Amino acid sequence: MYPNLFTIPSFELFGWKIPSLTLHTFGLMAMLGFLIPTLIMRREFERNRIDPEMSSNIAVAAIVGGFIGARLYYIIEHWNDFLRAPSEYIVSGAGLVWYGGLFGGALAVLWVIRRHHAPFWKTVDIVGPLLLLGQAFGRMGCHLAADGDYGPPSDLPWAMRFPKGVVSTLHNEKLQELYRQMHPGLPVPDDIAVHPTPLYDIILAMTFFAIIWRLRHRQFPAGTLFGMYFIAAGAERFITEFWRTTPKLAFGWMTMAQMISIAMIITGILIIRARRQSSQSTAKPQKVKQAS
Numbered sequence: 001m002y003p004n005l006f007t008i009p010s011f012e013l014f015g016w017k018i019p020s021l022t023l024h025t026f027g028l029m030a031m032l033g034f035l036i037p038t039l040i041m042r043r044e045f046e047r048n049r050i051d052p053e054m055s056s057n058i059a060v061a062a063i064v065g066g067f068i069g070a071r072l073y074y075i076i077e078h079w080n081d082f083l084r085a086p087s088e089y090i091v092s093g094a095g096l097v098w099y100g101g102l103f104g105g106a107l108a109v110l111w112v113i114r115r116h117h118a119p120f121w122k123t124v125d126i127v128g129p130l131l132l133l134g135q136a137f138g139r140m141g142c143h144l145a146a147d148g149d150y151g152p153p154s155d156l157p158w159a160m161r162f163p164k165g166v167v168s169t170l171h172n173e174k175l176q177e178l179y180r181q182m183h184p185g186l187p188v189p190d191d192i193a194v195h196p197t198p199l200y201d202i203i204l205a206m207t208f209f210a211i212i213w214r215l216r217h218r219q220f221p222a223g224t225l226f227g228m229y230f231i232a233a234g235a236e237r238f239i240t241e242f243w244r245t246t247p248k249l250a251f252g253w254m255t256m257a258q259m260i261s262i263a264m265i266i267t268g269i270l271i272i273r274a275r276r277q278s279s280q281s282t283a284k285p286q287k288v289k290q291a292s
Contacts, residue, residue, distance in 0.1 A: 003145045003166050026141035033137030034059050037130040044126045044216075054116045058127060061108035062134075069104015102131075102233075121222035121275065128229030129216070132209035135233075136202045143198035151195030151243035153179045159193035169194055174245065195243040204239060208232035221279035223271055230268030234261040 002025050010020040042055040113123050142149040146165020153159075153175055163170040170191045179188050212228050238261035246255040 003147075003164070025144035026147065029137050029141030029144065033134040033141070034063060036137070037134045040133075041126060041130055045123075048122060048126065050118055050123060050126075051116060054112065054118060054123075057112045057116070058109050061112045062105040065108025066101035066105030069107070070101035072104065073100020119222070121226065125216070125222060125225040128226040129209055129212040131229060132205045132212070132232060132236075136205040136209070139198040139201040139205065143196060143202070149198050149244075151197040152245050153182055153192045154195045155193070156195070158196065158199075160196045161191050161193050163191050178245065197240055197243045200240045200243060201236065204236040208236060221275040223275035227268040227271035227275065230264045230271060232268075234264030234268065237261045238265070 005023045005025055005028065007020055007022040011018050038055050038059040041058065042052045045052045045055055109127060113120060139149075146162035146167060146169075148165075148167030150160070150162065150169070161169050169175055172192065175192045175194065176188050179186075179192055209232075212225055212232060215228070216225060238258050241255050241258045241261070244255070244257075246257060248254060249256055250259060
């Protein structure tokens with residue numbers, strides 16, 4: 001694909017040498033993935049009489065917390081390699097895991113909400129669905145950069161090759177081994193077509209976002225949309241994991257990401273149930289008082 005959109009070559013200005021500058025597709029999409037949801041968040045905060053300035057703080061917290069969480073998760077996954085060369089894992093721009101970013105970003109965002117003394121459930125009902133929108137932009141960055149998030153070899157009409165990707169499909173030993181397992185006895189091509197898994201992520205994330213976002217004007221107990229986000233995010237990743245090359249850890253087919261996805265789905269159901277029960281318990285005394 002196109003890891004780099006363009007490069008401005010180095011040049012001299014008033015005797016100073018200006019280094020070359022490259023605009024990476026992943027960086028651009030990641031920026032849009034934070035900017036666009038933040039603008040929408042600000043508008044929704046204003047509509048719901050929540051401090052709109054908090055939207056910028058939430059965005060920054062999500063970026064910083066997400067990066068730290070994603071890096072820590074990756075280090076834990078590759079602990080032995082990290083001990084051998086820690087600087088490569090700390091300084092490198094590669095090595096980010098989505099679930100680690102989710103947890104790190106979520107903790108940072110919750111800290112911001114608490115610091116601003118904002119209505120918690122009302123606020124996260126706005127923030128939660130927008131995370132799906134931001135995720136879709138991030139996955140487009142992964143797809144354009146071809147950073148290795150693509151799936152196993154495929155013969156489907158929409159299968160793609162990424163010979164110029166960050167993690168190229170050309171002469172890729174891991175893909176070639178998978179191809180031999182899937183097609184024993186057949187010659188292995190130099191460049192192997194694979195499932196464009198980030199596109200599957202985008203389709204599901206945008207579909208779930210559209211559904212939840214349309215429901216925001218309906219009367220639900222505060223926190224319901226946040227619970228729906230957990231269910232949607234967990235279901236989305238659980239489904240797309242079937243078209244990834246992630247190691248299977250449980251029952252011969254389930255990955256770590258799918259186990260975390262199940263936990264997210266259960267968490268979302270419990271949130272919705274708890275918020276409904278809380279709403280019903282606070283409504284009952286009011287009905288009794290009116291009847292008297």
